Amino acid sequence: MLPGMATPSIHPRPAQPAPLAAAISNAAPRQRNDACPGALRLHQADDGGLARIRVPGGVLQAAQAAALGEAAQRLGDGDLHLTSRGNLQLRGLAEDSGVRLAQLLDGAGLLPSPAHERVRNIVASPLSGLDGHGHLDIRDRLAELDRRLCGSEEASELSGRFLFAVDDGRGDVAALGADVTLVAVREGGTLLRVGADDDAGALHIADPADTQAAASEASAASAAAAAVTAAEVFLEAARQCGVRAWRVGELPITGGELAHRIAQRLGKTGQIQQILPSPPLPPLSAHGPAPGLIPAPTGPATALSVLAPLGRLTGHQWTLLARTAEQEGSGELRLTPWRGVVVPGLPPERAPAALAALDDAGLVTDPASPWRGVGACAGRPGCAKSLTDVRADAAAAATSGSVDGARALPVYWSGCERRCGHPRGDRVEVVAGTDGYGVTVVRGTGDVHPVPLSPHALHAPHSELAATVAAARDPRSTDDPHPTTTAHSR
Structure with missing residues (x-):
């Protein structure tokens, strides 16, 4: 370590020695390479080619949004699909559209590094700098992290599933289970968390002792360098362990051990000035911005927050959002991991009409x-593995139920047991099986509570299924800690 550097403290518990950590690990190494789609590697779905465009932190300029809308109209099915990581997907692409799509994206500045386009997975607090919450505006950290990530040759080897998070201290994206999380700390500095499980490790990286105007830039550089180093150490650990791991939780060592290795690497390179004992994470809240108007605490600016039903934006909706950002706002869109869009910078007197x-x-x-908190996988006809058109069923349930979305648990509909894209934290899961839908309440602790139904509900109409889901979304729905009946409904 550097002279004068404090001994790093690992949170929540000291790392196990490597052999013991490997012995107690339940990680299951991957047996194949990552086939996660990207902008240059298309996935062939039942409804055509699928491209996943990484948008670090969800931040898009209006001109970039217009280019994406053009790509969807010219090459795909015309719609844009938001993912649970604040990225975008285009569907229905023709087999020969890859080159034209790459040219459109490159011209819009959305492919800064073709070698890294699948690994630019960064979620960030979408309201940072807009609503007065959080400890700092993390936009400079986000930009610096993306720049350094694209500049790391080693990081190009990350899987398309490895996730970074940049949290401004409010605890929103810190709750999303990223592999490497940067959290602004009230007292100053940055908490770098590695992993998302009980054995995750954390380091507190102090801000540089620079009081000049460049201090903010130096702090952003320090935090970003630490995050990229963490990813590089992860890859090194996977090679040393002889495993093919896509995410930190799949390594046969604890997050605490990984954090120790990161601290050693940072100390040797001199990338940071000091590592301090790690404070706890802020209270986590896996809830995104509420839809509506978001006034700024100071200054004449208002942001708009909207949600896309089931994460799907029509070409008209996307064009309207881009036009609103360009003509009424700051020229920026922020896509959220909760399948929403924030439009910053509107004059307060014009914001209500725009909303x-x-x-x-x-x-x-x-x-x-009632649409708030409702999500679904692609389902039929887009996915061959899906047992039914879950999006149609989810839409029917959302529009026929009586749910206060501001108070209800999130609900996620899956066409099969893989449950692709399901959220973390407390939620209701509606999963299609060969004999109907199973409805369960899942708590962030891992507790699963099947929702009992009457026997005749196996082939129930949508109204009965909607009522069942609505009842399950009531936060009080798990009063019985030991339910035993599994629910099925069509």
């Missing part, structure tokens, strides 16, 4: 909307 126009276009603008 009303987005509502008229079919976007969710009411915090109490």
Whole structure:
């Protein structure tokens, strides 16, 4: 370590020695290479080619949004699909569209490094710098992390599933289970967390002792360098262990041991000034921005927050969002990991009318909307593994139920047991099986509570299924700690 550097403290518990850590690990090494789609590696789904475009932190300029809309219209099915990582997917692409798509994206500045385009998985607090919450505006950290990630030759070997998070201290994206998380600390500095499970490790990286105007840039550089180093150490550990790991939790060593290795690497390179004992994470809240108006605490600016029903934006909705950002706002869109979009920088007197126009276009603008918290996988006809058209069933249940979305548990509909894209934390899962839907309440602790139904509900109409799901979304739905009946409904 550097002279004067404090001994790093690992949170929540000291790392096990490597042999013991390997012995107690339940990690299951991957047996194949990562086939996660990207912008240059398309996945052939039942409804055509699928491209996943990484948008670090969800931040898009209006011109980039326009280019994406053009790509969807010219090459795909015309819609844009938001993912649970704040990225975008285009579907229905023709087999020969790959080159044209790459040219459009490159021209819009969305492919800064072709070798890294699948690993630019970064979620960031979408309201940072807009609503007065959090400890700092993390946009400079986000940009610096993306720049350094694309500049690391070693990091290009990460899987397309490895996830970074940059949290401004409010605890929103820190709750999303990233492999490497940067969290702004109230007292100053950055908490770097490695892993997301009980054996995760953490380091507190102090801000540089620079009081000049460049201090913010130096702090961003220090935090970003630490995050990229963490990813490089992860890859090194996987090679040393002889495993093919896509994410930190798949390594046969604890996050605490990994954090020790990261601290050693950082100390040798001199990338940071000091590592301090690690404070605890802020209270975690896996809830995204509520739809509606978001006034700034100071200054004449208002942001708009909307949700896309089931994460799907029509070409018209996307064009309207991009136009609103360009003509009314700051020229920026922020995509959220909760399948929403934030439009910053509107004059307060014009914001209500702009929000009303987005509502008229079919976007969710009411915090109490029953659509809030409703998600679903692709389902049929896009996915061959899906047993049914779950999106149609989810939409029917959302529109026929009486749910206060501001208070209800999130619900996620899956067409098969793989449950692709399901959220973390407390939620209701509606999973299609060969004999109907199973409805369960899952708590963040891992507790699963099947929802009992009457026997005749196996082939129930949508109204009965909607009522069952609505009842399960009530936060009080798990009063019985030991339910035993599994629910099925069509």
